[in-house]
Amino acid sequence: MRAVVIEAGSVVARERPDPVPGVGELLVSVRAAGLNRADMLQRAGLYPAPPGSPTDTPGLEFSGVVADIGPGVERFSIGDRVMAVVGGGAQAELVIVHERAALPMPDTLDFLEAGGFPEAFTVAHDALFTQCALRPGERVLVNGAAGGVGVAAVQLARVAGATVVASVRAPHLRASLESFGATAVDPAEAAAHGTYDVILEPIGASNLKSDLGSLTIGGRLVIIGVGAGARGEIDLLQLMDRRARICGSTLRARPLEDKAVAARLVERQVLPLVAARRVRVPVEAMFGLEEVDAAYARFEAGNKLGKIILDVSR
Amino acid sequence: MRAVVIEAGSVVARERPDPVPGVGELLVSVRAAGLNRADMLQRAGLYPAPPGSPTDTPGLEFSGVVADIGPGVERFSIGDRVMAVVGGGAQAELVIVHERAALPMPDTLDFLEAGGFPEAFTVAHDALFTQCALRPGERVLVNGAAGGVGVAAVQLARVAGATVVASVRAPHLRASLESFGATAVDPAEAAAHGTYDVILEPIGASNLKSDLGSLTIGGRLVIIGVGAGARGEIDLLQLMDRRARICGSTLRARPLEDKAVAARLVERQVLPLVAARRVRVPVEAMFGLEEVDAAYARFEAGNKLGKIILDVSR
Numbered sequence: 064m065r066a067v068v069i070e071a072g073s074v075v076a077r078e079r080p081d082p083v084p085g086v087g088e089l090l091v092s093v094r095a096a097g098l099n100r101a102d103m104l105q106r107a108g109l110y111p112a113p114p115g116s117p118t119d120t121p122g123l124e125f126s127g128v129v130a131d132i133g134p135g136v137e138r139f140s141i142g143d144r145v146m147a148v149v150g151g152g153a154q155a156e157l158v159i160v161h162e163r164a165a166l167p168m169p170d171t172l173d174f175l176e177a178g179g180f181p182e183a184f185t186v187a188h189d190a191l192f193t194q195c196a197l198r199p200g201e202r203v204l205v206n207g208a209a210g211g212v213g214v215a216a217v218q219l220a221r222v223a224g225a226t227v228v229a230s231v232r233a234p235h236l237r238a239s240l241e242s243f244g245a246t247a248v249d250p251a252e253a254a255a256h257g258t259y260d261v262i263l264e265p266i267g268a269s270n271l272k273s274d275l276g277s278l279t280i281g282g283r284l285v286i287i288g289v290g291a292g293a294r295g296e297i298d299l300l301q302l303m304d305r306r307a308r309i310c311g312s313t314l315r316a317r318p319l320e321d322k323a324v325a326a327r328l329v330e331r332q333v334l335p336l337v338a339a340r341r342v343r344v345p346v347e348a349m350f351g352l353e354e355v356d357a358a359y360a361r362f363e364a365g366n367k368l369g370k371i372i373l374d375v376s377r
Numbered sequence: 378m379r380a381v382v383i384e385a386g387s388v389v390a391r392e393r394p395d396p397v398p399g400v401g402e403l404l405v406s407v408r409a410a411g412l413n414r415a416d417m418l419q420r421a422g423l424y425p426a427p428p429g430s431p432t433d434t435p436g437l438e439f440s441g442v443v444a445d446i447g448p449g450v451e452r453f454s455i456g457d458r459v460m461a462v463v464g465g466g467a468q469a470e471l472v473i474v475h476e477r478a479a480l481p482m483p484d485t486l487d488f489l490e491a492g493g494f495p496e497a498f499t500v501a502h503d504a505l506f507t508q509c510a511l512r513p514g515e516r517v518l519v520n521g522a523a524g525g526v527g528v529a530a531v532q533l534a535r536v537a538g539a540t541v542v543a544s545v546r547a548p549h550l551r552a553s554l555e556s557f558g559a560t561a562v563d564p565a566e567a568a569a570h571g572t573y574d575v576i577l578e579p580i581g582a583s584n585l586k587s588d589l590g591s592l593t594i595g596g597r598l599v600i601i602g603v604g605a606g607a608r609g610e611i612d613l614l615q616l617m618d619r620r621a622r623i624c625g626s627t628l629r630a631r632p633l634e635d636k637a638v639a640a641r642l643v644e645r646q647v648l649p650l651v652a653a654r655r656v657r658v659p660v661e662a663m664f665g666l667e668e669v670d671a672a673y674a675r676f677e678a679g680n681k682l683g684k685i686i687l688d689v690s691r
Contacts, residue, residue: 194622267613286613293614299581299600300607302625308508309623311616 066120066155067355067373069106074154074355079120082152082159084133089160091127091145095178095349096153097211098362098371099123100265100288101315105151106359112151113316122153123315126168126177127375136162144168146177148185148322150315154355154373163323166330169338176344179370180337183211183344185329186287186314187219190263193328194310195283199224201260204253204277206270208245209236211370212287216263217245218342219333228256233366239345240368253277263287268295278307286311345369351377380434380469381669381687383420388468388669393434396466396473398447403474405441405459409492409663410467411525412676412685413437414579414602415629419465420673426465427630436467437629440482440491441689450476458482462495462636464629468669468687477637480644483652490658493684494651497525497658499643500601500628501533504577507642508624509597513538515574518567518591520584522559523550525684526601530577531559532656533647542570547680553659554682567591577601582609592621600625659683665691 066079084090102121104110112118126146129139139145139162147165152158168177190212191197203220207213208229220227221244229245230253231237237247248256250270258279264270267289274284275297282305297309314325336342347367350358352375362371380393398404416435418424426432440460443453453459453476461479466472482491504526505511517534521527522543534541535558543559544567545551551561562570564584572593578584581603588598589611596619611623628639650656661681664672666689676685 271613286617289613289617294610294612296608296610297623298608299585299603299625302623303600303603303627304625304630306626306631307624309611309616310621311613311618312620313617316618317620 064156065352067122067352069119069121072106072108074106074121074359076353076355079155081157084131084159086134087136087161087163088133089129089136089139089145089162089165090131091125091158091160092130093125093127093153093156093158093375094174095375096122096125096373097179097182098358098373099182099211100290102154103359103363116150117152120152120155122149122151122155122158124148124178124180124182125153125158126174126180127158130157138162139165146181148181148314148326154352156352156375161319161323164319164326166326166334169334171338171340172344174376175346175349175372175374179211179346179372180344182314183215183370184219184333185325186212187215187263188329188333189314189325190285190287190312191216191219191223191261192332193325194285194312195261197223197225197261202226202228202257204259204262205229205245206250206253206263207231207265207288208240208247209233209368210265212265213263214243214345214369215342217243221245222336222341228253228259236368258282261285266291268292271295271297275301275307278305280305282307284309287313346372348372349374378470379666381436381666383433383435386421388420388435388673390667390669393469395471398445398473400448401450401475401477402447403443403450403453403459403476403479404445405439405472405474406444407439407441407467407470407472407689408488409689410436410439410687411493411496412672412687413496413525414604417673417677430464431466434466434469436463436465436469436472438462438492438494438496439467439472440488440494441472444471452476453479460491460495462499462628462640468666470666470689475633475637478633478640480640480648483648485652485654486658488690489660489663489686489688493525493660493686494658496628497529497684498533498647499639500526501529501577502643502647503628503639504599504601504626505530505533505537505575506646507639508599508626509575511537511539511575516540516542516571518573518576519543519559520564520567520577521545521579521602522554522561523547523682524579526579527577528557528659528683529656531557535559536650536655542567542573550682572596575599580605582606585609585611589615589621592619594619596621598623601627660686662686663688
């Protein structure tokens with residue numbers, strides 16, 4: 064199979080042996096694979112693959128068709144359209160996923176959209192609901208709102224009856240975010256728009272002070288990325304006075320059972336919204352597998368709404 | 378009535394007008410009032426009383442006898458033995474408390490113990506169970522374990538089936554803590570004793586790095602005091618990798634409805650343990666109301682197990 068491989072800090076397409084599904088695993092013929100911040104970190108050598116995942120092929124999410132099944136598989140059959148979050152290896156023509164981590168692909172998504180769905184919507188759903196127990200009527204601030212997770216979070220929070228402020232640096236992306244029902248603002252203005260019950264933070268330490276200062280009593284700040292730095296100072300008295308909390312979450316390092324729980328929640332609570340077209344997956348740009356270096360460059364350039372997708376069927 | 382008054386950074390007993398109970402309020406003839414870290418901060422002008430509380434008489438907890446009731450009181454009658462957490466004013470011969478914030482005093486406590494029960498056990502219960510959802514079999518680290526909240530937390534965590542490591546600086550207090558079922562250690566050794574699902578932190582920023590480094594996957598750090606500093610650096614990536622959370626909590630600033638909820642939880646979940654003598658309130662020293670300055674000095678000297686109590690009946 065052809066697979067993206069990290070070589071000396073670059074990504075290139077190379078020939079690799081076909082993987083073989085083990086007990087409970089699916090072999091999936093990948094049609095599309097979304098890019099994520101973690102891929103950039105892995106390419107730079109800063110974020111090694113978790114144990115059990117391919118070490119040199121990145122890719123945390125994909126859509127595709129089941130090409131073969133290992134012993135004991137019960138949930139899927141050859142030919143089924145599936146999508147999933149994996150610990151790595153999705154940026155390839157073939158990928159292995161445990162059937163419990165896989166999601167059925169709704170008819171309302173095409174393969175390209177579905178390739179960018181699992182990571183963004185699972186992280187956003189986990190952060191807003193599992194970590195922060197978002198409730199209707201609450202005010203949510205989504206930072207980095209034009210990214211894959213951001214766009215997913217804005218939509219899920221709106222569906223859940225929350226009021227959403229979406230911060231994004233690029234002014235020309237704000238109209239699109241407003242079309243999803245958010246009030247879109249410059250990051251520097253988020254605090255002036257009020258206080259927040261829940262803040263989703265994919266950017267990291269540079270926003271920490273402003274985030275903590277903007278939490279309501281009982282507010283929750285969830286850190287899902289640290290692209291702009293991991294270390295920051297907090298004021299514990301502020302945390303106490305607000306009875307607030309800061310939590311961190313990442314999907315990639317979780318064991319199979321935790322990933323399976325997150326996948327089942329998305330299956331039950333988000334896929335019906337996809338099927339009803341109440342949420343959608345905006346795709347900013349697509350690249351073929353042989354163009355992976357350009358795809359990563361496009362991701363790093365920012366200034367995009369939604370996902371950068373590798374179209375593996377090209 | 379005689380009441381403790383803050384004058385130019387000192388505490389003295391002074392004559393003050395008797396307070397009058399309003400709708401739903403009890404007037405309590407105070408028998409004993411526990412000292413807390415917040416009193417020291419208030420005396421130093423660093424922690425003003427919350428709105429609606431006496432501004433110059435400290436005291437967050439007391440035991441006593443209902444002397445009069447305001448209109449509409451339903452839960453208590455004149456002559457009932459009660460104890461409670463209040464926003465201030467407890468270090469006096471008479472105090473006002475809303476009946477929904479008051480607890481009935483179990484027969485197994487005397488007035489001196491009961492005067493040091495409400496704040497410590499409500500904060501410890503709130504932190505361990507309401508904030509951190511402690512479960513049996515989990516490992517808990519209680520820092521500052523010889524303080525009032527610390528001793529309460531050690532006992533509540535043990536009763537709840539947790540394994541407890543109690544850190545305390547003074548070596549001679551460790552045997553007492555071990556008698557409550559904890560493994561008592563020097564604060565510098567806590568991290569060497571393993572990782573923790575829940576860490577109770579009453580000391581503040583100086584322990585932050587060590588606390589975060591000692592959390593398990595899914596671990597919870599709850600900040601309930603900042604005596605050793607409020608500002609500290611955290612590593613957000615560490616928080617993400619562990620899917621951990623930091624929360625802050627304080628009782629004093631909460632509105633009546635939140636205090637009433639916390640009081641009802643203690644009434645239902647902790648008072649039966651007191652009645653069964655499964656938890657107790659260690660009292661380190663007692664002082665009369667006129668000796669309040671010496672009482673504060675004893676509190677500040679540290680090196681004590683459990684509570685410093687003002688014996689208002691003397």
